[in-house]
Structure formats: C-alpha cells, structure tokens
Amino acid sequence: MSAAHKTPNIERHTIAVLVDNEAGVLARIIGLFSGRGYNIESLTVAEVDHAAHTSRVTVVTSGTPDVIEQIEAQLRRLVPVHGVTNWTTAAPGIEREMALVKVAGTGDKRAEAMRISEIFRAHIVDTTHTSFVFEITGAPDKIDNFVDLMRPLGLVDVSRTGVAAISRGPEAM
C-alpha cells in the first residue's frame, strides 16, 4: 500500500457511479483514477438496466476527505455519468462482496476448514478428496477474516468480486 496510508486522515469510501453503458466508459473511470493518482481498492461493474442502457460501477477508494470530494466531483464531470453516490458519507449503505476460496489439504486441516466454513455460512461449490472451493458472501471484513483463517489450513487461491453496495430503505441512488 502507498505511503498515504500512514497519514491519519486517510478514509476508505465506497462510491457508486451510474453510467451510460457505452463503449469505453469503464476506461474513462479507470483512467481518471490512474491519471489523477487516486487509489482503487476494488471495482465492480455490470449492466443494471438493459432497456435504459445503464451500468453501475462501484469503486472502493481511499484518500483524505479533500481527495474523496475531488474524486466525486471529477467522476460527475465525465460526460456519460448519470449520478455519483458516496455510500460512506451521503447515505447509509449496505456493502457485500462474494469470494471463491480454494483450500487444499487432508486430515485434520480439511475437517477444520469445513467446520470454519459452516460458522461463516460459506457454501461448498466444488470438492475433491484433497480440496474444497468455498463460496462466501458478506461484508469485505468478513471475507478478509475467512481468508485469514483458511491460510494455515491450505489456502491455495482466492477470487473476490469486489464490493457491491446499495442504500437501505425504499429510495434508489
């Protein structure tokens, strides 16, 4: 991680961007982050309304409050952007992430991995005599914890989706 993380007022924010689903729109967003030196901790993107031709990008980023304000303003400046919402400041949001976690091993370690997966309500989506693939969904912290616990039990591979976020209550973003 960059030196900026040592500065005390670095904050982690989850920002949703609703965009027109046109060619190159993701490159515009990523280019904005790299060009201006902002961090991307995770990023997810998918079409959310086929008829309206819109996609939703969820970015987890970090920076000082000034930098976060700039990130939001710069995102709003992109022509195909419909709207930007900061779930960390503007609205109480729910964040979820999914991960596929592969653990290889036999004997006690294998039994322990399975026991912990039950505590975390992870599903087993693939199994051999010497391995499991777990599917786990939850807040990013929960996935971090699960992965850390699997490490000594034979963790061999992790694939994470990045954060998806939505507001509580009846309103749209």
Add this chain to the structure above:
Amino acid sequence: MDRDETGLAKADTVEMSGAEMVIRALKDQGVKHIFGYPGGAVLPIYDALFAEEGIVHVLCRHEQGAAHAAEGYARSTGKPGVVLVTSGPGATNVVTGLTDALMDSIPLVVITGQVATHLIGTDAFQEADTIGITRACTKHNWLVKDVDDLARTLHEAFQIATTGRPGPVVVDIPKDVQFKRGPYIGPQTVKHRTYRPKTDPDLGAIVRAIDLMANAKRPLFYTGGGIINAGPEASKLLRELVAATGFPVTSTLMGLGAFPASAPEWLGLVGMHGTYEANHAMHDCDVMICLGARFDDRVTGKIDLFSPDSKKIHLDIDPAQINKNVHVDVPIVADAAKALKEMLHFWKTQKRKVDGVALADWWTQIDHWRAKKSLSFRNSSKIIKPQYAVDRLYELTRGRDAYITTEVGQHQMWAAQRFKFEEPNRWMTSGGLGTMGYGLPAAVGVQMAHPDALVIDIAGEASVQMTMQEMSTAVQYDLPIKIFILNNEYMGMVRQWQQLLHGGRYSHSYSQALPDFVKLAEAYGGAGFRATTPDELDAKIMEMIDVKKPVLFDCRVDPNENCYPMIPSGKAHNEMILCDAEETAEVSDEGKMLV
C-alpha cells in the same frame, strides 16, 4: 406523419453518406473555417469538401499547427475551432493541441479519420487507438462505428465542446462509415442523455458573496479565463461590478483583457511573474473574489502560505474546481456572466455599500506597493532590452485593431506583464500546458477569423522553430501575421532557472545554431526584418506593421536578461524578488522539486 421511436418525423431526415453528413453537420453548426490535413482515412470527407463553397478549409503544414490554429480561431471569436485530420499520425500529432485546449478550456471539435471498422485492432496501416490516446486529453470523445449514429454524435460533439466548461472533443470516424449512407438529422433534434452542465447560480451563494464583499476591509477581484469564455457580456458585467465597488482587480494569464489595463483599479498580472502590488494584495486581502480562475500553482505560489487571512469566494462553471487546490468559503458554480449579473443585481437592489474608510486605507497600501514599480528594468542605449522591445511594440500598435498571441517562456511573461489589453479575446497564449510553438499557428487561426486585424505573435527564437512550418500556411492564405521574435539565442526561461536554481550551469539551453530568420522569411515567401540596436527598433516595427505579408521579425535582444519580478519556487506571494535584488534567491530543496 410517420415517426420513428425518437418522435422525429421520418420525412425530416435526409439520406446521405457519412462523409457528406460531416460537411452538412459542420454547416448546420455554423462552421465557416476548418483547419486540417488530408490523408488516407479522411479521403471521403475531403472529397465531400472538394466542391463545398460554404466552408473554407485551411491547409496547415502539421496537424499540431492545425490544432493551435483552431485554438487561436476559437479564442479570438468565441466560436468552436474545427480540425480535420487523418488516422494514425494525423491523430497523434493533434494530441498536444488537444491537451493545450483541455488545460485552457478552449472549445475544439476535432474530426479524425480511422481505419475501416473491420480493420480496427489489426495493426492496420496508419491505425492508432485514437480514442484511447485522446481519452485523457479531451472533454469527451467518440468512435462512431455506425453511420446511423454519426449525425447525432457530431451535434453532441459541438454541444459538449462549447457548453459548460468548454474543451476539446474528438470524433473518430472509420473510413467505411464515411462511405456508408444513412439518415442525417439536424442539431435541433439532438439532446444528450446525460450531459447537463449547471449554469444558473445558487442565489443563496450570491447573497453570501455580496455579504462578504460589503463587509470587506481589503477586498480583491482575482479573475481568470472563465470571464473570457463566458463571452463579452461577462467582461462588461465585471467592469460594472468593479465600478460599483471600487475594488482592485488582478488577473491570471488567461484572463487578461477581461478588465481594461488602463482602469485605475487594475493591478496587473498575478502569480509567479505577476506585479508586486497584485501578489501582495493577494497575500494580504481579507476577501478574495475569484471569478473564473482555478487557483493554479503558477498563481498561488506555495499553497500553504497562499493568502492566509482571506475569506474566499470562488465562481467557476466546473464544480470540480471548487476546493481542489484551495478551500473556499463561498462556492458559486455557474456561468460567469449569469453569476455576475445576479451579483450586480443584488448589490444594487439591496443597496449594499462598501466600507469606504477601510477601502481607502487598502488603496493607500496598494499605492505603496505600486511605488515599487516592479516591472521596471535597466534600459540600455546599446543593446535592445526585451522589455523595451515589448514596450515599443505596444506603443506603436496602440489604438490599432490588434490581436496578440505568444509562444511560451520569458517573452510570454514580458508580453503578459507589459502589453496592456483593454478588451477580451485579444490575447491568445498557452497557459496551462505551456506549449512552445503555440503562437505562430494560433496567429494563423486568429488572422483567418479577423482578416483585417493586426495579428502579432510575440515569440521566442526557440519556441517559434517548433511550428515554423506554418509560415507556409500563412503565405498560402495571404495572412499577414507578424512573428515578432525576441531573439536571445537561449531558451530564456530555462536559462533563467538554471541561473537561479542550478548554479549557472546552462545545460543545453543555448542554441549554437540558429537560422537567419530574415532569409527564412523570404524563403517562405514572407518578409524578414532584423533590429539589433534600440535606435532602429521603432522604424523597423513600423515597417513590419505596414507590410501586407507574413513577417518574421528578428529582434536581437540582451541574451542575459531575466524576467522579473518573480516568486521563486516554493515561496509565498510576499517573498518576491525584484530586478534589483540579489539574483541568488535561496530556494529550498522542496522548492527545487516544483516545476
């Protein structure tokens, strides 16, 4: 009547080729001049242009020249500049012009040819990822793969380039799309799905701003290119607001001309090479009214020492400029003309008054700073001082219909400090990007728009060689531009920094070989002049003005002159060095890191 899903009457659409659509869209957008260079991937568009009488095409000698010419055209008219170039190298050569226009908020519509859609991604001849390359240096760009989208895209391109904060856009059109036929729609039927720039000010913010202004003891207007971009009305309203308040005014490089330099409230340029009075007023003011400027590092100097005791009002059309470099107390996101109109309206209807006693004290302080005469220099009777040359050029062109462009460096700063602009759109310079080679092609663009005006590029001998080939364009179109070269044989600003910051080690900043600019002018078919002593300067300048040809004027100036006053890197506004000061200003290691 039969209507399609957009509600557009089908009878209103005309079928034509993509290339014909480009020309038709330009005409429907009111375009009279375009700057370009043909090539394989734009041949169909050039073919459609062949018999076209409504549009004048200016054949530049390099695509960068075409882009800067379009910038000069745009900046001097308030209309968008239009560029037409081919794929690959044509597109990559306009990148400098695009970046320049993005930094200085100049509306450009650049149309690039692209290889045929089925060849994209195959490393075809003259293929480049134009959209990828120009994404970071345009306000927006499009690759049009379907001829049915072409007309709409072109109209959107003009809308985006010219509204909100203006900027450059690129429309990349594959060659097969130029040949294909499809329906043309006019500009009036096009409405962008997402793009809605905010131009009307929040009236609450306007009232908070005039509250601050009415209670100010040491107020200052700090104005920028946003006033110019908002049109002549904004400049007029600024003058009225200054007349109503009597507050002092300073301006960024891009904002020169929005407020008349002859007015008593004018303090001159602000920033690194700004006047002593402007910079001290910035440092000491208690209310700063920033209108259409963006707190650029060339203006602020060391950011944590910038105007420490002021409340700041910031008017900008671009919300991303608010709180970017400097925290402001009253942000106003709006078009400058609309916001100034409301400020004046509320100031008058609420019968606001300035604090007259405090303002008189403030002017006394400012006069004390003015007495430093920070633009003074030691003149010589033997050698032409560059400052003297600019002063004479100004005096001898005063009262004429003059437009000034510049290259980048010392000559640019001397021009900005010393040339007195009374009107907006008369000053074309590369501010944000600092592009050497901007001024000559920009003068070509200005002269195309104003054929009878006196268009002068105040140039340096190093910068001007970067786009010298556009002299040929000027000759071809009978454009009597005057390239007034302050020839000091050095990259003067580089030499100055090497003297001040690098122990006088003049590493590769001296041009040991230079062309004979008089012969060069003649070789191009223009006229050449040379002045080497102060006493021959006036007569030569008058001759230059009278020649109805493009001119290269080789004005041999003192090679060792430095541009002062100056805020050294990493210093505050009240730590300026003047021309008589010790020239070994101490600059911290942190300061040396700054450009």
